[in-house]
Each structure stands twice: as C-alpha cells, then as structure tokens.
Amino acid sequence: MFTGISLNIEVRRTSNKLKEESILKITEIEIFRVKPRWIFCKVSTDAGISGWGEMISGTKTETVVAGAYEIGNRVLVGQDPFDIERLWQRMHRSFFRGGPIQGTIVSGFEMALWDIKGKALNVPVWQLLGGKARDRIKVYSWIGGDRPQDVVAQAQDRVDRGFDSIKMNATEELHYIDSYEKVQEVVERVKSLRDTFGYKLNIGIDFHGRVHKPMAKILAKALEPYKLMFYEEVVLPENEEAFKDISLRVSTPLATGERLYTRWAFKNLIKQGAIDILQPDVALVGGILETRKIAAMAEAFDMAVAPHAPYGPIALAATLQVDTCTPNVFIQEQSLGIHYNKGFDLLDFVVNKEMFYYKDGYCEIPTNPGLGIILDEEKIRKVSEEGLVWTNPNWEHYDGTIAEW
Numbered sequence: 204m205f206t207g208i209s210l211n212i213e214v215r216r217t218s219n220k221l222k223e224e225s226i227l228k229i230t231e232i233e234i235f236r237v238k239p240r241w242i243f244c245k246v247s248t249d250a251g252i253s254g255w256g257e258m259i260s261g262t263k264t265e266t267v268v269a270g271a272y273e274i275g276n277r278v279l280v281g282q283d284p285f286d287i288e289r290l291w292q293r294m295h296r297s298f299f300r301g302g303p304i305q306g307t308i309v310s311g312f313e314m315a316l317w318d319i320k321g322k323a324l325n326v327p328v329w330q331l332l333g334g335k336a337r338d339r340i341k342v343y344s345w346i347g348g349d350r351p352q353d354v355v356a357q358a359q360d361r362v363d364r365g366f367d368s369i370k371m372n373a374t375e376e377l378h379y380i381d382s383y384e385k386v387q388e389v390v391e392r393v394k395s396l397r398d399t400f401g402y403k404l405n406i407g408i409d410f411h412g413r414v415h416k417p418m419a420k421i422l423a424k425a426l427e428p429y430k431l432m433f434y435e436e437v438v439l440p441e442n443e444e445a446f447k448d449i450s451l452r453v454s455t456p457l458a459t460g461e462r463l464y465t466r467w468a469f470k471n472l473i474k475q476g477a478i479d480i481l482q483p484d485v486a487l488v489g490g491i492l493e494t495r496k497i498a499a500m501a502e503a504f505d506m507a508v509a510p511h512a513p514y515g516p517i518a519l520a521a522t523l524q525v526d527t528c529t530p531n532v533f534i535q536e537q538s539l540g541i542h543y544n545k546g547f548d549l550l551d552f553v554v555n556k557e558m559f560y561y562k563d564g565y566c567e568i569p570t571n572p573g574l575g576i577i578l579d580e581e582k583i584r585k586v587s588e589e590g591l592v593w594t595n596p597n598w599e600h601y602d603g604t605i606a607e608w
Contacts, residue, residue: 236590236591244256254316255315262593262595274305279312306465309489329527336530344369358396373408378600390425424452437459443472463488464488516553519537
C-alpha cells in the first residue's frame with residue numbers, strides 16, 4: 204500500500220513509462236458464462252495487462268453474450284483502454300439506447316477498463332476517483348430465501364458471525380388484493396426477529412416488486428411499528444408514482460433502484476422526493492463511474508446510497524471501489540451464501556479470498572491495484588465450458604395468473 208508521496212512518484216513513473224512505450228491498445232475481448240448465474244468479461248491489451256468485468260444474465264444469457272461480442276468488437280478493440288469516459292459514451296450513445304441488456308454490457312466492459320487502468324498505474328480504482336471517504340465498509344447479509352422461513356435461526360447465525368444488519372424478502376407472491384392472513388404472516392416473521400434481537404439488529408425488508416400498490420400500502424403500514432432499516436422496492440419501479448403515496452403513510456426509509464439501468468432513470472426518483480435510499484447496481488447502471496455519478500446526484504439531495512450487489516465477485520469488487528470513495532453509501536449488499544448461489548458461491552473463483560472476509564459486519568478497503576480481485580482464470584474457463592442457463596422462478600397466483608417474482 205502506497206503513502207501519498209510514494210504513490211505520486213510511482214504513478215508518475217508508471218505514466219511516463221506507458222507514454223514511452225506508446226499508448227495501450229485493446230486487442231481482444233472474451234465473455235464467460237459462469238454458474239450459478241454470472242457472466243464475466245475479460246478485456247486484454249497489447250501490453251499484457253488485462254481487466255475483468257461482470258455482466259448480469261437476467262434470464263437472457265445468450266442475448267447478453269452476443270451483444271457483448273458485438274459491442275466489444277465494434278467499439279473497444281483497437282482503442283486506448285485509458286479513455287474510459289469516451290469509450291463509455293461510444294457504447295452508450297447508439298440511436299436506440301438504454302435497456303437492461305445494453306446497460307449490463309456497457310457496465311461489464313466499463314469495470315474491465317477501470318481494472319486495466321488501475322493495474323497499469325498500480326493503484327486501486329478508488330484512488331483514481333477521489334480517494335478514500337471512509338476506513339471500512341459496512342455490509343449486511345441475506346436471510347430467509349425467496350419464500351422466507353426459519354428467519355430467527357438464520358439471523359442468529361449472522362449475528363454469531365458478527366453482522367448487525369440483515370435483509371430478507373417480505374413475502375412470497377401477493378395478488379393485487381390478497382388476504383390479511385398473508386400480511387399477518389409477514390408481521391409475525393418480523394416480530395419474531397424484534398422479539399429475539401431487539402433493536403440491536405438492523406432489518407431491511409425487500410418487497411422485491413412482488414407487492415402491488417393496494418397491498419403495499421397495507422403491508423408497509425402493518426410493519427411500521429417494528430422500526431425497520433428500510434423497505435426495498437415496495438412497488439415495481441415502473442409504478443414509481445406510488446412511492447410518494449406510500450412515503451406519506453410511513454416513516455420507514457424507502458429504497459429502490461436495482462432495476463434502473465441509466466443515470467437518467469434516477470432523475471425522476473430524486474426529484475419526486477419520496478425515496479430515501481438509492482440502490483444502483485454497478486453491473487447494470489453503466490459501471491463504476493456511473494454509479495459514482497448517481498451517488499453524487501443523491502448526495503446533493505441528502506439521500507443515502509446502498510448499492511445493489513447480489514451477483515458475482517467481480518461486480519462486488521467493483522462496487523467496493525465505489526463504496527470506498529462515496530460518503531453517502533451507508534451499507535453494502537453482498538452475496539456470500541445468498542440463496543441464489545447454487546453449486547458455486549462468491550469465493551469459488553477468487554484467489555485472494557480475504558478481500559471478501561467480513562469482520563464484525565464490515566469489509567476492509569480494497570488495496571490491490573485495479574478492482575483488487577485476483578481471479579482463478581483456469582477455473583473460470585473450465586466452468587464456462589459447461590454453459591449457463593439461469594431463469595428466475597416462474598410463480599403463479601392461486602387463480603393461475605402470472606405473479607411477480
């Protein structure tokens with residue numbers, strides 16, 4: 204780890220050396236389908252420095268992979284990887300722009316470019332984004348699964364491991380108008396946590412867009428006495444007008460943002476004033492710098508940020524770079540042991556596993572160059588040969604209509 208003076212000298216030396224040896228050029232991109240539900244990308248250069256990024260399959264793995272090769276080969280190959288903003292603009296500014304597919308492709312490549320730049324300059328990415336805003340990063344742990352159960356036992360396990368903050372799904376599927384029995388089941392689960400752990404445990408409740416506005420009002424009000432850390436996605440983001448209505452009924456902070464895929468999509472949320480916590484996903488919203496820009500927009504409106512990161516190790520490593528230099532990030536999601544990780548988990552492709560070791564509910568600031576993560580490339584290539592088919596659960600209501608997952 205460099206001190207200020209030695210860091211400046213080293214950066215100057217490295218920069219001068221790169222200039223003397225001519226500008227780096229991107230020579231190749233590779234895309235890897237990695238179980239359980241991840242897509243990794245590798246961007247190589249003529250200097251032997253490579254960078255890694257991560258894209259979200261989102262049930263459309265082959266579409267993302269094909270699009271990544273199309274955009275990467277057309278826009279990135281032959282270019283200087285240091286020109287991150289220019290390359291980002293070229294990838295983003297097609298006539299028909301936006302959408303989750305393009306958003307995640309651009310995001311993955313952008314992470315890889317920052318990884319290259321940090322490695323070339325021998326500094327972690329956060330050093331290139333303004334330096335540290337904090338000494339450590341608070342994280343929370345998932346419990347409960349898609350259909351939450353055994354929440355007290357799982358919460359006790361997390362507390363025993365040093366966590367003081369957890370998040371769980373509120374409920375399984377709920378119809379537009381559903382029974383108070385289901386509402387009471389949610390209340391009883393949350394009450395059991397409060398009765399066991401008191402207010403020493405911070406509890407986030409994820410509605411996961413499964414709840415429609417009529418029931419969201421009821422459920423949010425019913426949970427209000429338990430003083431929760433936040434309500435997440437009380438309704439789907441396309442129903443954003445409902446956020447204001449619900450915010451006027453409860454004092455619990457409202458959070459959303461994981462499904463939004465551009466900085467511009469956050470404008471209305473911020474202007475509306477109903478949301479308290481933004482949750483941009485570095486693997487969807489455009490990458491590291493875009494996530495930082497969104498957080499800066501939020502800071503100007505006195506809003507908190509809790510980045511979404513339930514996917515693989517590269518996306519989490521990239522998110523930690525943002526967390527380190529962003530003052531209004533108050534807590535970080537992480538996917539170690541999350542219920543979606545079947546067959547492989549967060550650390551299985553990581554050589555420097557200590558990067559994701561959590562002590563007392565905190566993660567240390569990453570210090571290695573670039574994204575800070577060292578990957579087992581041989582294992583990635585081997586697992587990628589098996590292919591990837593991942594879809595979210597397909598749920599139906601009691602009457603056969605399609606339910607939100």
